[in-house]
Amino acid sequence: MTKYGYAAALTLFFNSAAAHELTPTYPEVKPSYIDGVSIINMKMWNRRNDAKYYEINVYDKEWNDIPFASTEKILKIDYLEHKNFHIYLRDEDTAMVTYICTTSKQLKQDVQSTGIKSRICSRVK
Amino acid sequence: MFKQTLTLGAISVVCSVAAIAQANNTPITGNVSSKCSIFTDTIGVYGNPTPDELSTKTADGGIDPVIRYDVTVADKYKAKISWPNSFSTSPSLSDAVNWDGETTVKSHSVTGMSAYEAAKVEYENVTEFDLTLAGSTWFSVESEATYGVGKSLPGGEYKANVVAECIAD
Numbered sequence: 001m002t003k004y005g006y007a008a009a010l011t012l013f014f015n016s017a018a019a020h021e022l023t024p025t026y027p028e029v030k031p032s033y034i035d036g037v038s039i040i041n042m043k044m045w046n047r048r049n050d051a052k053y054y055e056i057n058v059y060d061k062e063w064n065d066i067p068f069a070s071t072e073k074i075l076k077i078d079y080l081e082h083k084n085f086h087i088y089l090r091d092e093d094t095a096m097v098t099y100i101c102t103t104s105k106q107l108k109q110d111v112q113s114t115g116i117k118s119r120i121c122s123r124v125k
Numbered sequence: 126m127f128k129q130t131l132t133l134g135a136i137s138v139v140c141s142v143a144a145i146a147q148a149n150n151t152p153i154t155g156n157v158s159s160k161c162s163i164f165t166d167t168i169g170v171y172g173n174p175t176p177d178e179l180s181t182k183t184a185d186g187g188i189d190p191v192i193r194y195d196v197t198v199a200d201k202y203k204a205k206i207s208w209p210n211s212f213s214t215s216p217s218l219s220d221a222v223n224w225d226g227e228t229t230v231k232s233h234s235v236t237g238m239s240a241y242e243a244a245k246v247e248y249e250n251v252t253e254f255d256l257t258l259a260g261s262t263w264f265s266v267e268s269e270a271t272y273g274v275g276k277s278l279p280g281g282e283y284k285a286n287v288v289a290e291c292i293a294d
Binding site for chain 2: 020021024047122123
């Protein structure tokens with residue numbers, strides 16, 4: 001192991017870091033049970049103890065918003081909770097969908113001096 | 126007697142074989158799929174070195190926020206980190222705030238990641254890094270806010286957000 005490896009291992013051991021994860025990296029668009037509507041299945045894992053709300057956004061390759069439906073536009077995910085969510089899109093929009101992102105939304109009282117807003121984007125290929 | 130011993134022996138052998146078979150039939154499976162995780166490693170703190178300035182630099186009494194990116198598969202993600210250019214919380218300000226900042230690679234788990242710093246792309250308040258290797262990278266974000274010209278920042282609470290993005294290629 002290199003000195004960087006030891007440093008990384010030690011830092012991992014001593015720091016209580018918190019993370020935001022979104023999978024899969026490359027989701028698939030599938031037909032849904034509703035005629036003319038497609039579905040994308042995603043999964044989130046909240047390991048940030050300072051954030052429990054995450055906003056879902058869908059964009060084309062130029063980062064323009066694409067209309068979609070989901071049970072919640074802002075997901076409430078408690079610390080260490082996994083959540084599967086579904087994104088419903090009109091069939092005519094599926095060819096344009098490129099990025100599916102979740103962005104942390106922190107409550108004002110939870111932000112310390114500098115807060116960290118995390119955003120992870122998966123890509124539909 | 127001999128027959129009874131033989132039967133018990135046979136049952137014992139069958140049970141042992143079954144136990145071995147059972148012990149061998151407990152697989153653990155795993156799968157490492159492409160994934161990016163953003164960790165808030167260190168929460169930043171603004172220091173107030175002069176009445177008109179807030180800064181996260183250690184020399185100014187602040188703490189730089191540190192963000193860790195973990196990627197499980199190489200060359201699948203890009204990191205985009207933006208230093209703040211507005212306050213999310215502040216007292217009422219009557220003059221302009223000039224923002225500055227810098228995002229740098231602080232540490233990494235793989236030697237080759239040291240090249241990220243030279244290859245970074247900066248524009249406006251954004252810095253982009255191509256995460257070409259699998260592993261962990263720590264990024265340090267410096268932020269400075271200077272108020273007006275020769276004016277003191279009003280007393281109160283100041284908060285700003287660093288935006289850390291991980292975008293699939």
